[in-house]
Amino acid sequence: MLYAATTPAQKRRLLRERLAAGDVLQFPGAFNPLSARLIEDKGFDGVYISGAVLSAELGLPDIGLTTLTEVAQRSQQIARMTNLPALVDVDTGFGEPMNVARTVQTLEDAGVAAVHIEDQVNPKRCGHLDGKQVVGADTAVKRIRAAVDARRDPDLLVMARTDIRALEGLGAAIDRARQLVDAGADAIFPEAMADLGEFEAMCAALDVPVLANMTEFGKSDLFTRQQLADAGVRIIIYPVTLLRLAMGAAEAGLDELRASGTQQGAVERMQTRARLYELVDYAGYNAFDTTVFDFQVPGLHRAEPAGE
Numbered sequence: 394m395l396y397a398a399t400t401p402a403q404k405r406r407l408l409r410e411r412l413a414a415g416d417v418l419q420f421p422g423a424f425n426p427l428s429a430r431l432i433e434d435k436g437f438d439g440v441y442i443s444g445a446v447l448s449a450e451l452g453l454p455d456i457g458l459t460t461l462t463e464v465a466q467r468s469q470q471i472a473r474m475t476n477l478p479a480l481v482d483v484d485t486g487f488g489e490p491m492n493v494a495r496t497v498q499t500l501e502d503a504g505v506a507a508v509h510i511e512d513q514v515n516p517k518r519c520g521h522l523d524g525k526q527v528v529g530a531d532t533a534v535k536r537i538r539a540a541v542d543a544r545r546d547p548d549l550l551v552m553a554r555t556d557i558r559a560l561e562g563l564g565a566a567i568d569r570a571r572q573l574v575d576a577g578a579d580a581i582f583p584e585a586m587a588d589l590g591e592f593e594a595m596c597a598a599l600d601v602p603v604l605a606n607m608t609e610f611g612k613s614d615l616f617t618r619q620q621l622a623d624a625g626v627r628i629i630i631y632p633v634t635l636l637r638l639a640m641g642a643a644e645a646g647l648d649e650l651r652a653s654g655t656q657q658g659a660v661e662r663m664q665t666r667a668r669l670y671e672l673v674d675y676a677g678y679n680a681f682d683t684t685v686f687d688f689q690v691p692g693l694h695r696a697e698p699a700g701e
């Protein structure tokens with residue numbers, strides 16, 4: 394009932410333990426708290442909270458317009474609904490190193506397990522677009538040091554993202570990643586890697602977990618979990634995948650409704666009422682109050698409270 398039973402501290406610990414064990418973790422992007430429930434139900438390892446998705450949901454481009462307050466609120470709403478660890482995209486950390494420190498503490502309070510902070514200049518842009526710019530190593534390092542020093546839970550995972558590959562090549566990306574690890578980063582997100590060989594080289598050069606961003610319509614091919622695992626990658630994100638799937642389905646459904654005057658033909662592709670109620674755990678609320686769920690829904694079973 395209500396929120397997930399697992400505490401933020403337990404989720405952070407779990408993430409650390411799984412990474413230490415060398416597991417390869419898949420984090421689809423949750424576009425809302427309900428989709429986080431679905432990700433958990435399907436057996437994934439964590440949820441990703443994407444800046445691109447948060448902006449898009451608000452009808453905005455991903456150019457650093459969202460605020461810390463908005464990101465923290467959405468992160469809390471998503472993180473508390475799942476037992477899985479959440480990794481959140483905090484872009485450039487919302488300002489100077491002091492702001493990065495506040496960002497980390499705020500996200501810690503929101504209950505996330507990990508944050509990633511990137512080395513782009515403001516205004517930032519999607520890492521798979523051309524025309525990006527990055528800050529110098531000094532500033533990038535200061536951001537990570539500020540983040541690491543600010544966390545109060547040592548298990549909060551601070552991941553550094555570098556966007557330098559697209560500007561200066563793989564060698565520069567490896568150098569930058571090493572500097573960020575020296576500054577205290579627990580993991581590295583090398584953005585816009587060109588191929589599997591680049592992931593392999595990056596993973597071989599570092600002794601911290603490396604993330605692969607499998608965003609569609611971007612600069613990296615969509616490699617399988619096994620291909621990335623063989624290259625040494627430990628966390629794979631699918632940041633916008635669920636939003637793109639949902640919006641694709643929504644658009645097709647709207648076209649059909651507009652053309653035929655009814656949504657009847659689309660009903661079989663919809664999530665049923667029973668499945669929705671299962672995900673929001675209607676039955677679980679009956680343990681608290683048996684009048685919450687005293688109706689019949691085809692395909693949904695009403696759990697009788699204990700003792701009846």
Ligand SMILES: C[C@](O)(C(=O)O)[C@H](CC(=O)O)C(=O)O
Binds near residue numbers: 445455606608611633
């Ligand atoms: C990972 C990312 O930072 C995000 O906000 O989800 C984006 C994803 C995208 O725009 O496809 C990115 O910069 O890669």
Ligand SMILES: [Mg+2]
Binds near residue numbers: 443444445455482484
């Ligand atoms: Mg982003």
